Amino acid sequence: xxxxxxxxxxxxxxxxxxxxxxxxxxxxVDLARRSAPAPVAVAAPVGQLAAESxxxxxxxxxxxxxxxxxxxxxxxxxRMAMGFTILGWVLHVVxxxxxxxxxxxxxxxxxYGFALTATAIIVGVFLLVQFWQDLKFLGAYIVGFCLAxxxxxTVNFYVAVAPQPPALQSAWLVIxxxxxxxxxxxxxxxxxxxxxxxxxxxxxxxxxxxMKFLSTLPDAEKLENLxxxxxLVGFVFWTFTLIAGAVWAERAWGRYWGWDTKEVWTFxxxxxxxxxxHARATRGWRGSRSAWxxxxxxxxxxxxxxxxxxxxxxxxxxxxx
Amino acid sequence: xxxxxxxxxxxxxxxxxxxxQPKLGVVGYLRFFWRQLTSMRTALxxxxxxxxxxxxxxxxxxxxxxxxxxxxxKVDHPDLYPVLDSLQVFNTYTSIWFSSIYLLLFVSLIGCxxxxxxxxxxxLRSRPPKTPARLTRLAGYTAITGETDAASAVDSARANLKKxxxxxxxxxxxxxxxxxxxxxVSAERGYLRETGNLVFHTALVGILVSVAIGGSFGYSGxxxxxxxxxxxxxxxxxxxxxxxxxxxxxxxxxxxxxxxxFEATYELENTQAIGQATDYSAYVTTTxxxxxxxTANIKVNEPLAIGGTDVFLLGNGYAPSIIIRDxxxxxxxxxxxxxxxxDAHLTSIGVLKVPDGLAEQLGLVxxxxxxxxxxxxxxxxxxxxxxxxxxxxxxxFTGDLGLDAGVxxxxxxxxxxxxxxxxxxxxxVPALQLRPGETLDLPNGLGTIEFTEVKRFASFDxxxxxxxxxxxxxxxxxxxxxxxxxxIPRRRVWVKATENDDGTTTLEYAGLARGEDPRLELAxxxxxxxxxxxxxxxxxx
Numbered sequence: 001x002x003x004x005x006x007x008x009x010x011x012x013x014x015x016x017x018x019x020x021x022x023x024x025x026x027x028x029v030d031l032a033r034r035s036a037p038a039p040v041a042v043a044a045p046v047g048q049l050a051a052e053s054x055x056x057x058x059x060x061x062x063x064x065x066x067x068x069x070x071x072x073x074x075x076x077x078x079r080m081a082m083g084f085t086i087l088g089w090v091l092h093v094v095x096x097x098x099x100x101x102x103x104x105x106x107x108x109x110x111x112y113g114f115a116l117t118a119t120a121i122i123v124g125v126f127l128l129v130q131f132w133q134d135l136k137f138l139g140a141y142i143v144g145f146c147l148a149x150x151x152x153x154t155v156n157f158y159v160a161v162a163p164q165p166p167a168l169q170s171a172w173l174v175i176x177x178x179x180x181x182x183x184x185x186x187x188x189x190x191x192x193x194x195x196x197x198x199x200x201x202x203x204x205x206x207x208x209x210x211m212k213f214l215s216t217l218p219d220a221e222k223l224e225n226l227x228x229x230x231x232l233v234g235f236v237f238w239t240f241t242l243i244a245g246a247v248w249a250e251r252a253w254g255r256y257w258g259w260d261t262k263e264v265w266t267f268x269x270x271x272x273x274x275x276x277x278h279a280r281a282t283r284g285w286r287g288s289r290s291a292w293x294x295x296x297x298x299x300x301x302x303x304x305x306x307x308x309x310x311x312x313x314x315x316x317x318x319x320x321x
Numbered sequence: 322x323x324x325x326x327x328x329x330x331x332x333x334x335x336x337x338x339x340x341x342q343p344k345l346g347v348v349g350y351l352r353f354f355w356r357q358l359t360s361m362r363t364a365l366x367x368x369x370x371x372x373x374x375x376x377x378x379x380x381x382x383x384x385x386x387x388x389x390x391x392x393x394x395k396v397d398h399p400d401l402y403p404v405l406d407s408l409q410v411f412n413t414y415t416s417i418w419f420s421s422i423y424l425l426l427f428v429s430l431i432g433c434x435x436x437x438x439x440x441x442x443x444x445l446r447s448r449p450p451k452t453p454a455r456l457t458r459l460a461g462y463t464a465i466t467g468e469t470d471a472a473s474a475v476d477s478a479r480a481n482l483k484k485x486x487x488x489x490x491x492x493x494x495x496x497x498x499x500x501x502x503x504x505x506v507s508a509e510r511g512y513l514r515e516t517g518n519l520v521f522h523t524a525l526v527g528i529l530v531s532v533a534i535g536g537s538f539g540y541s542g543x544x545x546x547x548x549x550x551x552x553x554x555x556x557x558x559x560x561x562x563x564x565x566x567x568x569x570x571x572x573x574x575x576x577x578x579x580x581x582x583f584e585a586t587y588e589l590e591n592t593q594a595i596g597q598a599t600d601y602s603a604y605v606t607t608t609x610x611x612x613x614x615x616t617a618n619i620k621v622n623e624p625l626a627i628g629g630t631d632v633f634l635l636g637n638g639y640a641p642s643i644i645i646r647d648x649x650x651x652x653x654x655x656x657x658x659x660x661x662x663x664d665a666h667l668t669s670i671g672v673l674k675v676p677d678g679l680a681e682q683l684g685l686v687x688x689x690x691x692x693x694x695x696x697x698x699x700x701x702x703x704x705x706x707x708x709x710x711x712x713x714x715x716x717x718f719t720g721d722l723g724l725d726a727g728v729x730x731x732x733x734x735x736x737x738x739x740x741x742x743x744x745x746x747x748x749x750v751p752a753l754q755l756r757p758g759e760t761l762d763l764p765n766g767l768g769t770i771e772f773t774e775v776k777r778f779a780s781f782d783x784x785x786x787x788x789x790x791x792x793x794x795x796x797x798x799x800x801x802x803x804x805x806x807x808x809i810p811r812r813r814v815w816v817k818a819t820e821n822d823d824g825t826t827t828l829e830y831a832g833l834a835r836g837e838d839p840r841l842e843l844a845x846x847x848x849x850x851x852x853x854x855x856x857x858x859x860x861x862x
Binding site: 259265283308312 | 329330331332333361362364365368369371372375376378379380382383385386387390413414532541588591593594597598599600601620621622623624631633635782784786789792793796797799800803804807808837839
């Protein structure tokens with residue numbers, strides 16, 4: 001029974017990866033089309049329209065005569081990309097659930113399980129965020145990133161389902177790790193937006209020259225505001241991760257803080273993002289400088305999960321392989 | 322926005338750099354440095370510096386968490402070690418440089434919290450400020466003209482704003498002869514944002530103080546207990562003990578813990594994970610003065626709270642019970658000695674020291690294999706962590722055990738420099754190999770050794786940390802403060818009604834963000850829409 005569920009989970013993972021590959025190609029085609037001198041000119045910047053749509057709907061309520069355009073048209077490749085992403089994500093979630101049932105516990109207590117769940121949650125957050133703001137232009141980045149991560153983890157770190165060691169038999173595993181991944185998802189989106197913000201700011205500084213697809217995206221200030229709001233959510237989750245981790249450490253190891261390597265890096269990441277939030281409120285630091293902090297912060301999150309897990313010695317070692 | 326903010330806060334008015342500063346005196350310089358320390362830029366710099374300074378401690382083993390790693394580093398890098406050691410890299414988080422950064426950061430933080438708290442306290446007790454003369458340039462400005470009474474329109478706007486949680490104040494300006502009268506309501510909400518912000522930052526200071534003070538009154542200790550043995554909570558009964566700075570021995574409340582039974586469960590079915598531990602349970606009986614004996618089960622994630630301490634199950638292993646007799650058959654030594662596990666299948670190493678009763682002092686070093694298996698090389702190893710085929714192999718040494726020098730010696734180590742090997746790979750007699758119930762003669766007619774049975778041992782960590790309740794309280798305040806401080810918008814909204822000469826009234830709506838407030842314009846538009854609809858007015862283009 002265990003074996004079949006586990007195998008089914010693995011089949012679902014590979015299927016999801018194939019579908020994600022199609023999604024990634026479609027997202028990239030969409031970006032490329034945006035760069036090309038479009039035969040069907042996009043009437044107005046997509047993001048700007050999306051940004052204003054909230055206000056226009058209100059003006060409608062106020063019975064203004066403002067003519068309202070329909071929602072911005074999605075390109076065919078974008079529609080395909082989103083369709084593939086949703087399908088891939090469903091398969092991905094099925095893989096997580098099957099592995100969880102096979103194991104009998106939340107399946108994120110080793111490197112493979114964590115990568116499997118983390119990428120599923122990141123794609124899930126990416127899909128959900130679309131209801132709030134149109135960030136589909138990050139699709140190539142998010143899906144590409146998750147595909148690469150999932151692929152590397154499956155090839156290099158796949159381990160068979162094993163019983164939960166006593167040290168991890170705690171409800172805090174579910175809470176602490178799950179919220180850490182949620183925080184990571186928001187940092188990933190924020191880091192991506194900050195990167196696009198830097199490109200956009202450079203393009204704006206050059207008077208509009210540079211990569212053409214950027215002209216179809218929101219302006220640098222708008223990108224910065226979006227990144228800031230996503231990272232705030234990530235920061236709250238990360239703070240909770242830190243506290244929940246300390247509570248669990250107190251239960252399991254008898255001390256809530258011991259400067260274990262993983263604790264150190266969680267603290268470093270927290271401090272970088274605290275710096276990011278302060279940078280937004282410091283004259284001379286808004287704009288590209290704070291964007292760099294967001295990118296460094298997300299890089300530190302990735303470092304914490306990959307290099308620290310694999311090469312640093314610490315109490316979190318058994319989450320390694 | 323206000324004078325309580327650092328001068329380089331984005332909401333503060335920019336300072337003209339061309340102004341010539343007067344010459345500063347001592348107080349002037351002190352004030353200058355204080356301003357610098359409490360500026361946003363300094364806080365940001367210190368925050369990033371703190372993140373950066375924390376990195377070395379994760380790259381190099383720390384004395385606090387990995388003392389053996391430090392010793393290993395000294396062996397591996399004899400040239401680099403003294404340099405790093407003098408830079409306190411092995412104690413990064415208590416080093417002078419790391420401490421200076423966070424202490425400066427906290428001074429800067431306190432320098433920020435105090436004036437802002439005073440300012441906020443005043444703001445909480447004051448009324449919303451006067452309506453600005455011109456609203457046109459403010460956020461979400463909307464104007465509507467129609468037939469309505471100015472005074473009652475403002476009254477109804479005020480009622481609406483109050484319902485939305487705004488604090489309101491009316492500023493009527495009745496008509497002055499020639500001019501027309503105007504009425505306005507000034508409203509503000511979201512005071513909780515600044516409250517949350519201050520709670521968050523104050524709680525950070527609270528955590529630092531709790532850790533610093535609470536840690537000094539706490540202690541932690543370790544003790545290995547074999548099945549059937551007792552641990553009594555007095556200083557002498559600990560194997561190792563780390564007191565806080567202000568520890569006194571009467572902090573130890575009397576209690577006794579007897580390890581009745583230790584049970585480890587291992588995976589037997591899943592072929593991928595056979596032998597992996599799935600559960601550890603230490604069944605204990607606890608005794609407190611004046612109380613009945615109570616039984617408890619201590620597990621890895623389930624510590625036992627007793628006598629103001631928490632008792633954690635940290636490790637476990639096997640303790641072979643051995644009896645050593647002299648040639649006449651008199652028992653000279655009898656104990657269950659904990660052997661320290663070396664691998665997942667509990668191949669364990671242990672040391673026995675028999676100082677008295679035999680012709681010579683005797684030291685035994687050896688391995689215990691719960692399930693003995695032969696490696697291709699012929700050496701033994703353990704193939705499973707449970708007692709399926711337990712075997713004990715011991716090398717024997719005679720000579721000076723070094724116990725008489727008065728220097729404390731580890732019970733897990735045997736210094737064989739001044740000893741002669743009488744059984745083992747370097748002696749004529751091979752290492753002693755025993756199974757439970759077996760008895761062997763010791764070489765040189767020293768006596769006999771009997772391996773009676775195998776018991777389990779558990780190692781416990783006993784902690785008392787009076788700060789942890791405080792730390793948890795402050796941590797919860799941090800989260801609550803963060804939530805309200807980041808997500809509750811603070812905003813001012815004004816509704817102004819001006820009587821026109823033609824008998825109509827112009828209603829104006831506008832808002833002002835105080836801090837991040839991406840939804841302000843929507844909020845003002847909502848207020849304007851609801852109010853004008855209520856009055857039966859249509860928005861003029």
